[in-house]
Amino acid sequence: MKRLEELKQKKIHEIISIVKLTSLLFSAIALLTYFFGEKNRTFAMPNTYFTLISSITIMLLLTSIYTIWAFSTTKKYNYKHMRIIKTIENGAFIFIFCIAILITGGHTSSYKFLFLFIIITTTIQEGMKQGLITAIISSCIILTIDLIGGSSTNVNQYFENDLIIVGVFILTAWPLGFYVKIEKSHIEQLINQANVDGLTGLYNHRYFHENLREKMILSEKENQPISMIIMDIDYFKYYNDLYGHQKGDEALKRIGTLLKEIAREKDVVARYGGEEFSIILPNTDEAEVIRIGEHIRKKIETTYFEGEENLPNGKLTVSVGISVFPDKAKSDVELIKSADDALYRAKFFNKNRVEIYTSILDELKQDIEEKHIDLVTSIKTLISVINAKDKYTYGHVERVVVYSRLLAEKLNLNEDDKKALIYGAYMHDIGKINISEDILNKKMPLNNEEWNILKQHSSNGVQIIRPVESLKYLSPLILHHHERYDGKGYPHNLKGEEIPYLARILTVVDSFDAMTSNRPYNKRKTYEEGIEELKKCSGTQFDPVIVQEFSKVILENKDSLGK
Known part of the structure; x- marks a missing residue:
C-alpha cells in the first residue's frame, strides 16, 4: 500500500511538473513577445546584445523557478521546510505571472489566465484551503491591475470582464479542492483498512x-x-x-x-x-x-x-x-x-x-578465539534450523540449559565445568540437522532403521563442531550424552565412570526433560513421576549420585520451573 501511494504521488508530481512547465512556457512567450514583438521593437541592430542579455536573464529566471519546484518535490526536507519552499515557489510563480501580465498590456493583457496554473497545482498539492487562498490572491492582483490601469475610463469594462475570471479562479479551486479532499479521505480509509x-x-x-x-x-x-x-x-x-x-x-x-x-x-x-x-x-x-x-x-x-x-x-x-x-x-x-x-x-x-x-552462543563468543566467531554464528544458524524442523527441540534445549545451570550450582562445579556443561547442553542435539523431519516428528515408535539413523546424531554433532578448535572440549558431552551407566547406551557402550562426568550429568538432565515434556512418542510425566523414573533407573541408566542431587534440585525449584 505504501508503494502504491508513493507511485501515485510520483504520478501527481509528473502531472504537476507538466502544468508548471507549461505555465512557464506561456510566461516566456509573453516576455519574449514584449522584447521581440513589432510594437515593442525599440532596439536597433546595435542593441542586439542588450536584447540577448535580456532574453538570457528571462530564461535564467524561469530556470530558477523550475529549480525551486524540482527541490520542492524531493523528500529531503521535513514538513516545515517543505511548506516554506512551496510558499516561496508559489510567490515566485505569482511574481512572474504579474510581470508577464504587466508588460503585455496590464489590464488589457490576454495572459491573465496564467494564474489558473498556480491555482490548479496548489489545490492539487496542498488542498482546498491553500487553493482558495491562491485564487483570492490572484483575483485581487488582477482586479487591482484593472482598477489602476482603467481608472481614467467612465466604465471599467476590463474590471467587469475580469470578475468572470475571478469566478473561474474560485470555482476552479473550490470543486477541485473538494475532490482532492474526498480522494484523500478515501485513500486514508483504504490505507487504514490495509494497515x-x-x-x-x-x-x-x-x-x-x-x-x-x-x-x-x-x-x-x-x-x-x-x-x-x-x-x-x-x-x-x-x-x-x-x-x-x-x-x-x-x-x-x-x-x-x-x-x-x-x-x-x-x-x-x-x-x-x-x-x-x-x-x-x-x-x-x-x-x-x-x-x-x-x-x-x-x-x-x-x-x-x-x-x-x-x-x-x-x-x-x-x-x-x-x-x-x-x-x-x-x-x-x-x-x-x-x-x-x-x-x-x-x-x-x-x-x-x-x-x-x-543466547548461550553469544556468551560462548566471549570465550573462543576471534577466528572462530563466524563458525559459532553458523552453529547458531544450524540450531535455528533444527528448531524449525523439530518443534520439540527448541523448548527441550532451553529447559535442559536451565536444569544444567541449576544442577551445576548444586554440584559445586568450577567455572570451566559450568560453562562446558551449559554450552554442551545447548549444542548436544546439533547433530539432528542431518535427521529428516519424518523421523524427528514421528508419532509412532521408530523402526530399527530409523532408530539407527537417529542414533547417529551424537557422532554427527561432534563432526559439526570439529572445525572450531575452541569447542573441542565440548565433544565428550555431545558424543556421550546417550551412554548408559550400565554400558548399554550408544555410541560406544561406555560404562560407569568410563563415561565423562559432565556427560553423565547431561544424560540425567536430558532424559528427565524428555520424560516431562510433550513428545511425539510418549505421554508427558509430571515432575514427581519424572523423578520416580530417574530413581527407578538409577544405577542402570543413570549415575545414582547425580540422580540424587538432581532430584533435590527439581523439588527445590519446582515452583519457579512452573510445573
Missing part, C-alpha cells in the same frame, strides 16, 4: 514489518536503541475451545484496548497474528522495555475476563518476550527472532512471565 487489524483496531502484521524497517533505519541513523515486545496469550486455545470464538474475540479486543492505553505515543502496537501481539518501542533501552513489559503483564493478569477462572492457572495471562537492538540483535529479522525466542522461553517456563532474550 489495521479489523478485530482489535491495532496495526496488522504487514504494517508492523514495514514500520519496523523504517524505525530500524532511523534508529541506526540516530544511534538510538529500539526495543521489541512480542506477547502471546496463555492457554488461549483452551479458552476458545471452552467458550467459543466469540468470547475469544472479545478477549482479543479487550487486550488490544489495554495495550493501546499502556503504549506511549511513539510506540507501534500491532496484532502479530492469532493470539500474539507485538510492540515496537523506539529509543527504549533494556531496563525501560522490561518495566513496560512487566506493567503489561500485570495489567492483563489483574484485568477480569469472563470465564478466566476455569483456565489452568485461574487467570487469563500473557507471556512476554523482549529483545533490544543493537544489544541483542543486529537487524530487524534478528530482532524479531530474538524477541520470539524470548517469548518461547517465557511460555516454556511457567508462562505469565517476562523474558529478555539471552
Whole structure:
C-alpha cells in the first residue's frame, strides 16, 4: 500500500511538473513577445546584445523557478521546510505571472489566465484551503491591475470582464479542492483498512514489518536503541475451545484496548497474528522495555475476563518476550527472532512471565578465539534450523540449559565445568540437522532403521563442531550424552565412570526433560513421576549420585520451573 501511494504521488508530481512547465512556457512567450514583438521593437541592430542579455536573464529566471519546484518535490526536507519552499515557489510563480501580465498590456493583457496554473497545482498539492487562498490572491492582483490601469475610463469594462475570471479562479479551486479532499479521505480509509487489524483496531502484521524497517533505519541513523515486545496469550486455545470464538474475540479486543492505553505515543502496537501481539518501542533501552513489559503483564493478569477462572492457572495471562537492538540483535529479522525466542522461553517456563532474550552462543563468543566467531554464528544458524524442523527441540534445549545451570550450582562445579556443561547442553542435539523431519516428528515408535539413523546424531554433532578448535572440549558431552551407566547406551557402550562426568550429568538432565515434556512418542510425566523414573533407573541408566542431587534440585525449584 505504501508503494502504491508513493507511485501515485510520483504520478501527481509528473502531472504537476507538466502544468508548471507549461505555465512557464506561456510566461516566456509573453516576455519574449514584449522584447521581440513589432510594437515593442525599440532596439536597433546595435542593441542586439542588450536584447540577448535580456532574453538570457528571462530564461535564467524561469530556470530558477523550475529549480525551486524540482527541490520542492524531493523528500529531503521535513514538513516545515517543505511548506516554506512551496510558499516561496508559489510567490515566485505569482511574481512572474504579474510581470508577464504587466508588460503585455496590464489590464488589457490576454495572459491573465496564467494564474489558473498556480491555482490548479496548489489545490492539487496542498488542498482546498491553500487553493482558495491562491485564487483570492490572484483575483485581487488582477482586479487591482484593472482598477489602476482603467481608472481614467467612465466604465471599467476590463474590471467587469475580469470578475468572470475571478469566478473561474474560485470555482476552479473550490470543486477541485473538494475532490482532492474526498480522494484523500478515501485513500486514508483504504490505507487504514490495509494497515489495521479489523478485530482489535491495532496495526496488522504487514504494517508492523514495514514500520519496523523504517524505525530500524532511523534508529541506526540516530544511534538510538529500539526495543521489541512480542506477547502471546496463555492457554488461549483452551479458552476458545471452552467458550467459543466469540468470547475469544472479545478477549482479543479487550487486550488490544489495554495495550493501546499502556503504549506511549511513539510506540507501534500491532496484532502479530492469532493470539500474539507485538510492540515496537523506539529509543527504549533494556531496563525501560522490561518495566513496560512487566506493567503489561500485570495489567492483563489483574484485568477480569469472563470465564478466566476455569483456565489452568485461574487467570487469563500473557507471556512476554523482549529483545533490544543493537544489544541483542543486529537487524530487524534478528530482532524479531530474538524477541520470539524470548517469548518461547517465557511460555516454556511457567508462562505469565517476562523474558529478555539471552543466547548461550553469544556468551560462548566471549570465550573462543576471534577466528572462530563466524563458525559459532553458523552453529547458531544450524540450531535455528533444527528448531524449525523439530518443534520439540527448541523448548527441550532451553529447559535442559536451565536444569544444567541449576544442577551445576548444586554440584559445586568450577567455572570451566559450568560453562562446558551449559554450552554442551545447548549444542548436544546439533547433530539432528542431518535427521529428516519424518523421523524427528514421528508419532509412532521408530523402526530399527530409523532408530539407527537417529542414533547417529551424537557422532554427527561432534563432526559439526570439529572445525572450531575452541569447542573441542565440548565433544565428550555431545558424543556421550546417550551412554548408559550400565554400558548399554550408544555410541560406544561406555560404562560407569568410563563415561565423562559432565556427560553423565547431561544424560540425567536430558532424559528427565524428555520424560516431562510433550513428545511425539510418549505421554508427558509430571515432575514427581519424572523423578520416580530417574530413581527407578538409577544405577542402570543413570549415575545414582547425580540422580540424587538432581532430584533435590527439581523439588527445590519446582515452583519457579512452573510445573
